[in-house]
Amino acid sequence: MTDQIETLAPRFFGQRVKRREDPRFLLGRAKYVDDIVRPGMLFASFVRSSEAHARVRGVDIADALALPGVVDVLTGEMIADTSHPIRSDSTMPTWQGTGFPALAIDKVRFVGEAVACVVAEDRYAVEDATEAVIPDLEPLTPVANMDQATAADAPLIHEDWEDNHFIKRHVETDGFDEALDAAPHRSSHRFVMARHTGMPLENRGCIAEWDSAKGELTLWTATQIPHLVRTGLADALQIPENRIRVIAPDVGGGFGIKGHLFPEELSCSIMAIRTGRPVKWIEDRREHIIACIHAREHTHEVEVGYDDDGTILALKAHLQVDCGAYSVYPWTSTMDTGMALGILPGPYRIRNYYVDAESVATNKAPLGPYRGVARPAACFTIERTMDAVAEQLGLDPTEIRRRNLVRSDEFPYTSVTGLQYDSGSFIEALDLAMEKAGYQQWRERQQAAREEGRYLGIGVTTYTEQTAHTTQEFKKRGIPMVFGYETSMLRMDPSGQVTVNTSIHSHGQGLETTLAQIAADQLGVSLEDVRISFGDTSEVAYGSGTFASRSAVLAGGATDLAAGEIRAKLARIAAHLLEAAPEDIEFSGGRAYVAGSPDQGYSLAEIARMTHHNPQHIPEDEAPILESTRTYDASPGNGTFTNAALLLLVEVDAETGFVHLLDLVCVEDCGRIINPLIVDGQIQGGIAQGIGSALLEELVYDEDGQPLVTTLVDYLMPGTTDMPENFEIHHLETPSPFTVQGIKGMGEGGAIGPGALVASAVDDAIRPLTSGRVTSLPITPEKVRTLIEQG
Amino acid sequence: MKPPPFEYHAPATTDEAARLLRELEDEEAKCLAGGQSLVPLMNLRLARPGHLVDLNRVDGLNGISATKDGWRIGALTRHAQIEDSAELAAGLKLLPQVASQIGYRAIRTRGTIGGALCHADPVAEWPMIARLLDVDVEVVGPDGSREIAASDFFFTVFTPAIEPDEILTSIQIRLPKGSWTTGFSEFARKSGDYAVVAAGVFLEVDRKHGVSAARVALSGVELTPHRSEAAESALIGTDPGDGAAHERAAAAAADAVEPSGDLHGSSDFRRQLVRAELKRALSDAASNLGVRR
Amino acid sequence: MNRHTVSFTVNDQPHEVEVEPRRLLADVLRENLGLTGTHLGCEHGVCGACTVLVDGQPQRSCLLFAVQLDGAEIETVEGLAADEQGFHPLQTAFWEKHGLQCGFCTPGFLMSSKELLERNPDPSDDEIREGLAGNLCRCTGYVHIVDAVRSAAEAIREEQR
Structure with missing residues (x-):
């Protein structure tokens, strides 16, 4: 300080x-990107692959070029020699990297990958012309999911790879097997989180403008990371970085999704240089859904060893993340696996840990960071595991957590994966949430409702969130840029x-x-x-x-x-x-x-x-x-850890499987708060996104890698009526001992807990009806009905 | 996401509109009513009519009026007009109740009942209600007008039994003289979203003998709105407030359908929803009996 | 290419535009008239960001062709106030209650809320939620938006008393 x-x-x-x-x-x-008008501006639109996996035999652009208003059409082949693909490589062992080209050159690797770029005088005309470009694609066997990708005879998505893994990682504490063997109780679980995404209300978009007199490029773009986009553009286009200016104007939401350098930004820049005129591209929602960054597709298998009191003695995990076709800039395809691997033990005192983590490549849109990055999946897994252990031992779900949470006198606490939890109030937050909710009264309401044939359930979730991590942490992750x-x-x-x-x-x-x-x-x-x-x-x-x-x-x-x-x-x-x-x-x-x-x-x-x-x-x-x-850089750079405890009361409609969210109580400790109004807004917004993950959102692909969800009619996002009827937030303020003013980060936190929380509450509600438990997200009404029917 | 080009026509009369449709028959002409289904499809370039004949300036297509035995609803009547109609709230509250479930307010202020019927979406509310109430659909073509019974109107998914040069002008709802009640319930993943399954019931009730005639309609189970004869016959002679009878009718309806599954619900799940939503619709009908329509 | 001349008012100002029939109202407002407060989020009627009032009714400007609107009275977010001193009670309430974050959905929420309160000056929280179900916000979680609309309703009722 x-x-x-x-x-x-x-x-x-x-x-x-x-x-x-x-x-x-x-x-x-x-002024968002689409509100900016440059003199002589052209409009760009992309021709996208309809195939998940195919060889590009050619692209016929003649008809499109002949249409009125069309100024230029660009294909991957035309720029293969002059612009570099986007590369973001890990320095860690086993890594296999990709080049994500501005426009596909020899192969397309997901439905929606850009194959050609058309520019025209008018937005309407450019869409007409896009339809006239005919890609000649020779279909290859698609690799549509992780099972297909990891099968012995799987086709290779990247032909120079040995298999379809971006990376395989393994961490194991000394004496792990003995610790697990010695545990009096063991149980195994499998948890799945569906592919979904951040879906900001503003789609992507950019305007590229080339000043040929000065040899300078300006790119207005809807990004969270203007400098990193500049560096990436300079590397790909081979333009000196001091000749590139990136401007992120007002941006209509990002959530991690807009924290990337995109192939479309390269194409628009190249088009601006070729035509000598400003080129605007505004993504449409269908493109955003199929071709932008997806997130969160994790499958976790865990085995947990515990004693009679519910103390967790050992945790073994196999984590798989479907990272789609390309490594994303600047994060690489190691982000989700690395984060999940590191934070899976969560706020609990788990000292024996064994983990295998794989980033798997498939013929789907690239996976990248979305608010919470892997923590929602890690939280889902560890919290579901806690609920399972509590149930097996007949303990209250809040009690199992209290017995395992890191205690206040243990901070700073170094986790089994080497994360230093600087300070926190893990148990105090849980206690306060229970007090504010009136936990015992909720239990009484639940009992009274059951007697009337109504199914109320109480969910509990606690988590810790690594925030504001800098040099020390990013250095460990083996990514090329250390965001220090x-x-x-x-x-x-x-x-x-x-x-x-x-x-x-x-x-x-x-x-x-x-x-x-x-x-x-x-x-x-x-x-x-x-x-x-x-x-x-x-x-x-x-x-x-x-x-x-x-x-x-x-x-x-x-x-x-x-x-x-x-x-x-x-x-x-x-x-x-x-x-x-x-x-x-x-x-x-x-x-x-x-x-x-x-x-x-x-x-x-x-x-x-x-x-x-x-x-x-x-x-x-x-x-x-x-x-x-x-x-x-907030030394020592491992990040400062925010924590929260959440309680939720739901009612499940046993006939339809519909989940009504009644009361939600969140106790959050993000250190000293600069502006409580803004902090509350961040928590509410994060929780709403988490509710989407929990109940609604899923990007479904079929077995051929075709996306079945392409509009907001099928991609359901939470609206006003999907939020809990009552929503309370309370704060604890345990300052970070490390940061200026004792501030901790909290922007992502809200999105971490709801998947686990809603699952916990739904299980609790339907317990009288079934022995089945929620193991995958989103918890659709149909899944709830299936659990009830299995009895 | 911008629509493909088309030519625009704004006739002032139905005759003129019908004439235009006939003249342009070979050029993919299509009527534009509220456009709340058509325009999204055009923006997505999944529909590409060569000509749009805008009905919004045609006289006499909009309005709700009582007739000697029921109601006449003009084809261009917006969902929101039905939702807000005090006359219907007093005379046939099923319609405002259903209208309020369609999409969002900003969709309902523009979307029309006639457009919804012609769109013939198997999960939409109005086609199901048309089948439930056995409405007659009035259409006008170059050769004059005709009435089509709802049971003949829905040919298959997104396909009404209406000629390319015909315009839907109104629907006629004829109500029985005796005592009757209506009920409705639908299941959607979220407010304003398309229903996965919806159920409507129309019961004629005799003080002595209970339900004397029953109509049960379902959406989301077949390519066109479904009338459940199994449920209808199960209801005859029952007390309209008898929960066990509701349960039996709902089970009969569910057993009798073979819905195909999709992204929004498997066949089994839809069948379960039929059971749940029909029971709720019947319970709604029973509670409406007390308040007289 | 066939073009039509259409006249309407936007925020009480008369406008005449020449348009291709397929040109969406949203694009006319944004590009022809420079009124970029109306935003396009999905262009298929779900997100509500482009909601404007047409003859007093909330409608999706992405689902209307400008050519249809000859003689219409259109109101956009720019019509609510010229500056923050002249804020409509809804704008004041969204500000006070932190009813916006990235701001992209905000104009749509303001226009939908305006009509909602004209139709129902004293809505319950459930009525506010139901009334705004057709506007998506990805940032706020809606809690502060509902607070803002409730607070604006009180302010408007107070003003009219």
């Missing part, structure tokens, strides 16, 4: 400040106004407000005096972007440090002017003054103007600028 914080009296930190970015959205004046830090550049201009340029991107998280709260507190100015700027790589210093629940911690930390430096400089200048000691200077109300004598001072505007325009008045050894750039 920095020493400035000790002396700081926060005025905005911790307050329910309403968001400063909201008016432009409420007035309909935000974020950067904030803070500048006070001659009028005393503050601009914070930061390397993260805010697309709903409210960072224009929370970062302003931090900067304003440091400098004793009002929120209106602080402008937060991000998204344009030509304006802001290099950094990674917004993902992994890191922005409040890392950009918040960097902003706090940079503001602290400006504050210190202002204090030195003020002290010089006031003939006082810098440590006696206080800041508030936009003024710097001698402690105890608020009249004896200057406004920051006066000091700022003097610094820039009358530098003769400031100390000789001070440069006449008020500017600081700081990076922050």
Whole structure:
């Protein structure tokens, strides 16, 4: 922690400040990519593969080129020699990598893979022309799922590979077999989480513009990671990175899905260079569903050993993730397996652990990070296992957890996989959730309902979420880029106004407000005096972007440090002017003054103007600028761990299998809270997405690798009526001992628990009717009916 | 996702519309009513009519009116008009009840009952209700008008028994003189989503002998709306409030159908839903008996 | 290519546009008239982001051809207020209650909510949820949206008292 914080009296930190970015959205004046118009702009559209696995024999573009308004058509073959495919390779053993080309060259490997790009004067015309491009595809045997992919005679998706595995990993603690053998009880389980995805309301989109005079490319794109897109574009297009400017304007939700470099961004850039005109591509929803990033398709087999008290003695797991056809940039196809492998033991004291984890390639859309990355699946597995052990021992599901959770006096706690849980309130959160819910009253309601032939169930879930992990953690993951830090550049201009340029991107998280709260507190100015700027790589210093629940911690930390430096400089200048000691200077109300004598001072505007325009008045050894750039990596870099406990009451309609969500209580501990209003919004939104995972969302493929879900008519997302009738959030605030201000990340957390939570509640509800238990997500009404029917 | 090109026509009368449809018969002309099913299909380029004949400016197609033995509903009447109709709420509340279940409000303000019947989606509400109420569908063509019984109207999935140059103008609902009641229940994965299975019942009730005539219709079980004779005959002579009779009728209906399964529900699951939703519809009908329509 | 001239008002301003018949209202609003507050999220009628009011009724601007709308009165999010001082009570309430995050769905929610409150000035929470079931939001989890609509309803009733 920095020493400035000790002396700081926060005025905005911790307050329910309403968001400063909201008016432009409420007035309909935000600028998303599709709202931007460039002079002479063309529209792009993609011809996509209808085959899951096929050889590209050729692409007939002649008819399309002849259509009115069509300017150019591009195929993979035409650019095979001039642009590099997108590569994102792991440095870990057993890794087999892929090149994801802008447009398919020799083979297509999933339905929806881009085969050709058409540009035309008008959006409607370009879609007409896209229909006129005829790819000649020679079908190959598709590999539609992990069983097919791992079969002995499976066709190879990538012909230079040895088998269809991106990576195989194994971790095992010393003496594992003995520990498992010694356990008095053992049980085995298999859990499946369906492929689904983040589905932001805004589809992907970009505009590429080439300035041939300067040899400079500008790409406006709906991304969470503008700098990383710039680096990836530079590598693929062989354009120097200082000739590329990436601008992420207002972005309509990301959730991890927009944290990638996409082939379409390459194609549009190439088209802009070829045509000399700006090229806009706005993805449509069907493309988004079949051809964008998918997520979460995990199958876990576990064997657990435990004693008579329910103490978990050993955990053995085999994790398989269907990663689709290509490794995604910049994460690689190791993300989900690595995260699941590391966090599976969750918040529990499990010391003997054995795990095999595989990232499997299939002929499906590439799998990438989505809010929570593997943690929803890991949580589902460990929590379902806890419920199973509790049931076998006749313990209350809350009791089995209490017996195994890491206790408060054990922090910092190093998990069996080497994660350092910095601080937390695992048991306290569970206790508080039970108290707030009225757990015993819920049990009484359940009993009374059963007597009337109604089936209420109570679910419980606890988890810990690794957030804001930096160098140490990403280094371990063996990915090419180590996302170690974020950067904030803070500048006070001659009028005393503050601009914070930061390397993260805010697309709903409210960072224009929370970062302003931090900067304003440091400098004793009002929120209106602080402008937060991000998204344009030509304006802001290099950094990674917004993902992994890191922005409040890392950009918040960097902003706090940079503001602290400006504050210190202002204090030195003020002290010089006031003939006082810098440590006696206080800041508030936009003024710097001698402690105890608020009249004896200057406004920051006066000091700022003097610094820039009358530098003769400031100390000789001070440069006449008020500017600081700081990076922050939240050392030691393993991340700071947020935790939560959730309780849910549901009613299951035994005749139809429909699950009604009645009451949900969430107790979350994300350390010190900058803005409770925003934190609550993040939790609610995350839980809603988790409810989608739990009950509704599934990207179904058939045995030939054809996607059966291609519109929002078939891909069901939670709406207003799918949320719990009553939804309560309570907070504990256990500061991180490591981070600036004790902040922990929390953006992803809400999405982690609901799968496990709803499953736990549904099982509890239908227990009188069946011995069957929920083992897969989503829990469709039909699955509930099937369980009831099996009795 | 933009629609393919087409030519647009906005006739002012049904005659003009019918004439246009005949003239353009070889050019894939199609009527545009509310467009809430057609336009999504066009945006997805799954439908590509060469001409759209917009019925929204044709006089006399919109409205709800009482007739001597029931109701006449104009083809261009929006779902939301039916949902909000105070007259129907008092006279045939089944219709507002069903209308409120169709899609979302912003779909219901535009989508029309006539369009829904012509779209003939096997999981949609109005085709099932048309079969339940044995409505007569009035169509106008270049050679004049004719009435088609609901039982003849739904040829197969997405295919009404209507000529390419005919326009659906209204539906006629004829109600029996004695005491009757209606019930409806549907199962959807979420509010506003298409129903997987829906059930409607129309019971004529005699104080002495209970149910004297029964009609039971189901959606989501066949390519066209299904009338369950098994359930209908099981209900005759029962007390409309008899839960055990509901159970028997629902089981009979479920046993008699062979739904094909799809993404939204297997055959077995649909059969189970028939059983659950029909029971609920019957229970709804019983509770509506007290309030007289 | 055949083109039609269509006249209508948007937010009380008269407009005349020449369009191909297939041109969707949403594209006319966004591209011809520069009113980019109306967003396209699915273009098949499910997500509700493009909801506008046509003659006072909430409708999907992705499912209407502009050519159909000669003489119509259309209202979009831009018509609610010129600036934050003039916010409609719904805009104030969405701001106060944190009823938006990325903001992409927000214009659709505002327009649907406006008509909902005109039809039902004192809705229950269930009625609000049911009334907004046709608008998807991927960020907020809807809790604060329902809070905002309830709060706006109170404010409007108070205003009218």
